[in-house]
Amino acid sequence: MYYTLKEMMTLIAAREIKNSDIVFCGTGISMLAAMAAKNINAPESVIFFETGAIDSLLEELPLAVADPRVMYRTSANSGLLDSFAAMQNPITGGHVIGILGAAQIDKFGNLNSTVTGDYHWPEIRFSGSGGGCDVASFVPRSIIFMQHEKRKFVNTLDYMTSPGYLDGPDGRKNAGLPEGGPVMVITNMGVMRFDDKSKLMYLSAFYPGISPKDILAHMQFSVDISRAKEAMPPTEKELRLLREKCDCQRLIL
Amino acid sequence: MNLKQDKTMDLKTAISTYVKHGCHLSIGGFTINRNPMAAVYEIIRQKIRNIHLYAHSNGQGVDELIGAGCISDLEIAYAGSGKFAPTCIRFRKAVEENLIRVEDYTNYQMTLRFLAGSMGIPFLPTRSSLGTDIVNKWGFSDKMRKSSDKLPDQKLIVMDNPFQGWLDTQKVVLVPAIRTDVTIIHVQRADIRGNCRIQGLTFADVEQAKSAEHLIVTCEEICDNDMLKTDSDQNQIPFIHVDAVVHVPKGAYPTACYHYYDYDPKYLKNYAQKAREDAAYLEYIDTFIHGCRDHADLISMIGDERMAMIAADPETGYAKNLDRR
Numbered sequence: 001m002y003y004t005l006k007e008m009m010t011l012i013a014a015r016e017i018k019n020s021d022i023v024f025c026g027t028g029i030s031m032l033a034a035m036a037a038k039n040i041n042a043p044e045s046v047i048f049f050e051t052g053a054i055d056s057l058l059e060e061l062p063l064a065v066a067d068p069r070v071m072y073r074t075s076a077n078s079g080l081l082d083s084f085a086a087m088q089n090p091i092t093g094g095h096v097i098g099i100l101g102a103a104q105i106d107k108f109g110n111l112n113s114t115v116t117g118d119y120h121w122p123e124i125r126f127s128g129s130g131g132g133c134d135v136a137s138f139v140p141r142s143i144i145f146m147q148h149e150k151r152k153f154v155n156t157l158d159y160m161t162s163p164g165y166l167d168g169p170d171g172r173k174n175a176g177l178p179e180g181g182p183v184m185v186i187t188n189m190g191v192m193r194f195d196d197k198s199k200l201m202y203l204s205a206f207y208p209g210i211s212p213k214d215i216l217a218h219m220q221f222s223v224d225i226s227r228a229k230e231a232m233p234p235t236e237k238e239l240r241l242l243r244e245k246c247d248c249q250r251l252i253l
Numbered sequence: 254m255n256l257k258q259d260k261t262m263d264l265k266t267a268i269s270t271y272v273k274h275g276c277h278l279s280i281g282g283f284t285i286n287r288n289p290m291a292a293v294y295e296i297i298r299q300k301i302r303n304i305h306l307y308a309h310s311n312g313q314g315v316d317e318l319i320g321a322g323c324i325s326d327l328e329i330a331y332a333g334s335g336k337f338a339p340t341c342i343r344f345r346k347a348v349e350e351n352l353i354r355v356e357d358y359t360n361y362q363m364t365l366r367f368l369a370g371s372m373g374i375p376f377l378p379t380r381s382s383l384g385t386d387i388v389n390k391w392g393f394s395d396k397m398r399k400s401s402d403k404l405p406d407q408k409l410i411v412m413d414n415p416f417q418g419w420l421d422t423q424k425v426v427l428v429p430a431i432r433t434d435v436t437i438i439h440v441q442r443a444d445i446r447g448n449c450r451i452q453g454l455t456f457a458d459v460e461q462a463k464s465a466e467h468l469i470v471t472c473e474e475i476c477d478n479d480m481l482k483t484d485s486d487q488n489q490i491p492f493i494h495v496d497a498v499v500h501v502p503k504g505a506y507p508t509a510c511y512h513y514y515d516y517d518p519k520y521l522k523n524y525a526q527k528a529r530e531d532a533a534y535l536e537y538i539d540t541f542i543h544g545c546r547d548h549a550d551l552i553s554m555i556g557d558e559r560m561a562m563i564a565a566d567p568e569t570g571y572a573k574n575l576d577r578r
Binding site (some may be wrong): 026027051059060064065067068069078079080081084115119120123124126129130131133134138160161162164165166171172175176178204231239249250 | 335345430453565
């Protein structure tokens with residue numbers, strides 16, 4: 001069955017989400033991944049927005065985390081103060097899985113979504129942290145969406161907006177951050193994960209038709225490819241539910 | 254504090270009374286929802302300049318104030334308007350051309366800063382941003398901070414947990430309180446004394462409102478002073494915080510107002526297109542802002558048909574099946 005890369009990326013993220021997860025969604029594909037998980041493999045997962053909406057009934061795809069569509073039939077409509085407190089508090093925050101995106105990523109999963117070039121006179125200015133740095137600081141697991149390009153998988157970030165593992169296995173502890181960090185990076189070519197001990201990024205899966213070497217050619221730094229397997233393509237059922245239940249207006253897909 | 258029984262005034266007067274050249278301002282709402290857009294447009298019409306703006310994630314309102322040249326300094330967590338502009342376009346241009354000075358925080362930090370201001374304390378702690386460039390890189394110069402009595406000398410301070418390891422915490426980031434000269438929010442209902450009732454998410458409006466020296470409230474519906482005293486558990490802001498109440502139907506347009514109207518995808522798409530090019534953007538400002546006497550004029554220019562398309566469905570609170578492509 002025909003599928004697009006965007007559908008593949010969305011469904012790989014959805015498969016990572018479990019029934020016990022509270023899913024922190026950003027704008028765009030991350031929101032769609034949360035909706036896909038809820039409709040396909042994790043019906044008891046909880047959709048959660050930094051704006052203060054928890055367990056929204058998403059009948060239409062929101063185009064921003066403050067879209068009025070996130071406010072419909074929630075468990076509570078509160079605000080930013082409550083949503084970030086719920087992530088900083090390990091009792092609830094320990095169950096949150098973050099979904100983030102960025103302009104640059106390094107080998108320890110640290111993210112830049114602020115500037116490229118000099119901070120005081122940037123080449124490109126991006127949106128900034130929003131809640132991204134907060135989520136990456138607080139929660140035990142996060143999924144990162146990236147485009148696989150050399151200028152995005154970089155040796156050194158121009159600005160570190162959100163913490164991954166900082167400078168290695170003890171980075172977070174030394175900085176005073178709670179345990180946690182990114183668990184996977186989903187790109188248009190494959191899936192990267194992080195080694196349990198070294199916290200270094202490695203290639204976990206490549207999409208059909210793409211070789212691990214192709215992937216390495218799209219990064220400034222090298223990663224271990226010895227553990228990489230071909231990714232399981234979307235099933236017919238996954239694609240049907242994604243297209244019919246999650247984005248029937250094709251706003252993201 | 255203002256205890257007057259009737260704080261209603263027109264928008265022109267409210268803006269010219271409280272929003273001054275060089276003032277420190279914050280506006281409510283989030284990205285494409287409940288930004289006080291009528292007030293934003295009135296600030297632009299009155300050509301108020303050199304504003305120091307505080308925002309967490311106000312997309313549309315921030316971008317239009319920057320684009321019109323009203324802002325000199327910005328403390329912000331996020332400048333984006335959802336799918337319509339993942340990075341706000343005039344914001345991006347202004348930063349890349351060094352036209353405004355920016356200090357970056359996170360959304361939680363900005364919210365805590367407003368909360369600290371609302372509580373009258375100098376700072377609040379969080380565990381967010383330890384080890385990152387939010388802590389390490391500062392946008393405002395030392396000189397700028399030291400020469401202004403409205404700014405603390407430091408962007409933030411990292412310190413060891415003074416309760417030695419309590420709650421498994423070794424370090425915290427202290428973020429300084431914000432105390433604005435004026436905050437403007439748009440709400441669904443307010444009474445003439447200023448009691449406010451917001452429907453849907455409050456974002457950080459309540460904290461922003463209470464950290465201000467002066468608060469302007471624009472509202473969809475104005476109520477007499479009895480009405481909001483019933484079911485007052487649904488009110489968020491009591492009148493003691495409010496200085497001006499302005500009745501502005503569709504006052505958040507083109508952003509959304511839950512249970513009243515959706516955001517207008519057509520307006521926001523046209524805006525994003527015009528914002529990419531300087532000449533087209535000037536034309537946009539002339540037509541949609543300076544070309545309108547007031548907000549009602551803009552709404553009538555947009556027309557009943559478009560307003561009907563974005564009218565909220567009473568059950569869901571948004572416009573169902575609205576064409577948002």
